[in-house]
Amino acid sequence: MYHFIQKFHSGWAYLALLILVVAVVNSLIGLFSKKDFTSKDRKIALFALIAIHIQLLVGIILYFVSPLGLDSFGQMQDKALRLTSLEHPLINIIAIVLITIGWSKHKKFVSSESKFKTFSIFYGIGLLLILSRIPWKLWL
Template structure:
């Protein structure tokens, strides 16, 4: 079970990152080109949201069954264990919270420019945080 979850979490991460990058790039292009916010733009953003939320759910389950997650939380002197047991989950929860806030805020906005700007900021910050805490040595 653990091995399957670990592989699924790693594999889904590629999908979630691609969806999130596409959403950020789309928002930036929409903001700079001053185009109209359409249903297509909304779908791109929701796919980024769904991808990251799915990754979060898989990661939370993995966190509690993995020997590198909750079980090793007390071993903060080891950099690799600190990354997998504290930094990676905490920062990614913050990142996905920012992405969710961006999704929620866009619904209240009326102009296309403000919607694209909101997605650019919140999804972009979420993407940067996620990229900063990926355990690259374990992933590649």
């Protein structure tokens, strides 16, 4: 079961990151081109939010069924182990919280510029945080 969840977590990450990148690029294009915020823009941001939350749920399950999991906290000198057992989950949870805040805040705004700006900032910072803590050596 562990290996299936691990492969699913890695595979779904490609899709989740792709959708998140599309949402950030779409919001930046909308912001700089001063276009109207449409239901298409809202759906792109919503799909990114859903994909990232699914990734979080699978990651939490993986964390608790992993043979490394909670037992690895005594071995924080090992950089790779620290990345996968502490830094990756913690920073990605922070990133997902920021993305969720961005989704919630956009609802309060009326102007298209404010909505695109909110998505650009919160989704963009979330994307950068996620990319900073991916265990690239294990993933690629």
